[in-house]
Amino acid sequence: MKKRRxxxxxxxxxxxxxxxxxxxxxxxxxxxxxxxxxxxxxLIAIIFLSAAIGAFVREIFVLKNKEKI
Structure with a gap:
């Protein structure tokens, strides 16, 4: 099984x-x-896409905090 990057x-x-x-x-x-x-x-699709963008941005902040620790 491949390891996830x-x-x-x-x-x-x-x-x-x-x-x-x-x-x-x-x-x-x-x-x-x-x-x-x-x-x-x-409009329904836009709401879900916006949620996905928010999740990506949140992950960026989580990765930045992980690198500082």
Missing amino acids: EATPKYLAVMSIIWGMLVIIQSAQVMYTPYPFVRVIN
Whole structure:
């Protein structure tokens, strides 16, 4: 069984930027779509993407604190 690699701050920062761009794109789609169903689905997706970004940022702070200790 392979050992899992530990996430680095650089990897987490890149992933946060990618997820952030996805949130921006979906937010624009929510603003300009005329269909309410599409808006609701995209808003739900934006909420989950934002939670993922928050988790990545939290992990960056945890890694920084782990390196100081």
